[in-house]
Amino acid sequence: MTQIVLNAVVYFLLFTLTSVIIEGVTLNVVDFGAKPDGETDSTNALLSAWGRACSSTSPTTIFVPLGRFLVGKVVFKGRCNNKGITIHIDGALVAPSKYDVIGNAENWLFFDDVDGVSVIGGVLDGQGTDLWACKRSAKSCPIGATNMGFTNSNNIVINGVTSLNSQMFHIVIDRCDSVKIQGVKIFAAGNSPNTDGIHVQLSSSVNILNSNIATGDDCISIGPGTTNLWIQNIACGPGHGISVGSLGKEFQEAGVQNVTVKTVTFTGTENGVRIKSWGRPSNGYARKILFQHVTMVNVQNPIVIDQNYCPNEKNCPSQVSGVEISNVIYQDIHGTSTTAIAVKMNCSPKNPCTGIRLEDVMLTYESKQVVASCNHAGGITSGVVQPNNCF
Numbered sequence: 282m283t284q285i286v287l288n289a290v291v292y293f294l295l296f297t298l299t300s301v302i303i304e305g306v307t308l309n310v311v312d313f314g315a316k317p318d319g320e321t322d323s324t325n326a327l328l329s330a331w332g333r334a335c336s337s338t339s340p341t342t343i344f345v346p347l348g349r350f351l352v353g354k355v356v357f358k359g360r361c362n363n364k365g366i367t368i369h370i371d372g373a374l375v376a377p378s379k380y381d382v383i384g385n386a387e388n389w390l391f392f393d394d395v396d397g398v399s400v401i402g403g404v405l406d407g408q409g410t411d412l413w414a415c416k417r418s419a420k421s422c423p424i425g426a427t428n429m430g431f432t433n434s435n436n437i438v439i440n441g442v443t444s445l446n447s448q449m450f451h452i453v454i455d456r457c458d459s460v461k462i463q464g465v466k467i468f469a470a471g472n473s474p475n476t477d478g479i480h481v482q483l484s485s486s487v488n489i490l491n492s493n494i495a496t497g498d499d500c501i502s503i504g505p506g507t508t509n510l511w512i513q514n515i516a517c518g519p520g521h522g523i524s525v526g527s528l529g530k531e532f533q534e535a536g537v538q539n540v541t542v543k544t545v546t547f548t549g550t551e552n553g554v555r556i557k558s559w560g561r562p563s564n565g566y567a568r569k570i571l572f573q574h575v576t577m578v579n580v581q582n583p584i585v586i587d588q589n590y591c592p593n594e595k596n597c598p599s600q601v602s603g604v605e606i607s608n609v610i611y612q613d614i615h616g617t618s619t620t621a622i623a624v625k626m627n628c629s630p631k632n633p634c635t636g637i638r639l640e641d642v643m644l645t646y647e648s649k650q651v652v653a654s655c656n657h658a659g660g661i662t663s664g665v666v667q668p669n670n671c672f
Contacts, residue, residue, distance in 0.1 A: 305342070306334075307341075311326075311346060315350050317350055318349070319375055327343075335357075342369050347371050348373070376408045380425070380448060389427065390430070391427075401440050403441075413470070430450075443467075446468070456482075460487040470497055473497030478520065480499075480503075484510075486509045492515055496520045500518075500520040504528075505536070509539045512541065512542045514544050514545075515545045516546050519550060522553050526556055526558055528558040529604040538566070548579070550581070558606075563604050571612065584614065588602035604632065612641060615644065617646070618645070624644070624668055634659065641663075642664075
């Protein structure tokens with residue numbers, strides 16, 4: 282009887298596996314008219330393949346082979362019949378070289394209201410260098426497009442993707458649930474404006490793992506409404522570090538909570554781990570945040586809380602921040618600062634930072650001891666902490 286049952290199980294598994302193989306469909310974008318020459322517009326080919334995949338009920342792979350495929354703005358629109366679409370890229374998707382073609386589009390590759398989509402491998406080349414130059418020249422320029430954005434979407438995987446020279450942010454996760462970003466590489470010049478690597482907002486259960494980010498702004502920025510975010514094994518630099526915020530831009534604003542940032546190396550960045558909010562009334566908050574096992578290598582501001590955030594000191598509201606910051610743990614933070622003040626906590630007099638904890642923090646500046654600058658911050662220290670004069 283046992284052998285009969287075993288045979289039945291094996292037969293069922295083999296039948297199931299065979300069914301999956303038979304049902305799976307691969308759509309090569311070349312068969313839809315795409316050209317790998319970097320010059321022929323392949324936008325419609327990509328959209329046609331998406332339409333076929335979206336209407337199918339079988340697991341479907343959209344395959345982009347080797348080569349450079351020029352595409353304009355693409356909206357991968359749901360809701361789809363299919364909850365198993367994979368976009369597998371061996372080559373590169375390339376944005377138009379003239380930045381004004383997509384410069385006001387907000388997103389270049391945009392996924393809206395999709396479920397169960399995976400983007401695997403390949404290069405996304407935003408060709409943003411000319412727009413960066415325009416912005417640095419103080420001319421009137423488009424705001425720029427994000428390389429890849431997801432909104433109102435669930436069960437998303439981004440694995441092994443390389444994002445190059447985005448006009449603005451590289452990857453944006455907005456109003457999404459259950460997202461895994463793994464093994465991505467993000468590259469932009471250290472002086473490229475507003476090129477955040479990964480931005481998350483109004484989203485839950487997002488995991489960002491095993492990735493390398495070099496950019497001109499935050500490597501990872503965490504916006505309002507982010508909950509249950511896990512960030513681990515990240516190399517950041519150049520860039521502005523990993524930032525919670527900016528928060529408090531609006532009075533009615535969703536809070537940030539349950540964020541873990543661990544095993545991160547910052548190299549030559551402007552900041553390390555940062556929480557920032559505008560100095561104006563707000564009902565927002567940031568709480569239950571853990572920064573753990575962090576290495577700083579020549580970082581200008583390793584640990585920062587700034588509740589009077591105002592970049593370039595322009596149009597500053599000059600009010601008291603209403604964002605409540607509480608229960609923030611810094612654990613096993615070590616390395617080198619390029620300034621003597623390695624810990625800066627500039628909190629709100631109306632809503633002081635509470636429940637701050639420094640555990641085993643060891644930072645140095647030119648082989649000397651560093652100092653802390655802390656206002657309206659309350660907490661405790663444990664283990665060896667240097668600087669030790671914050672609370």
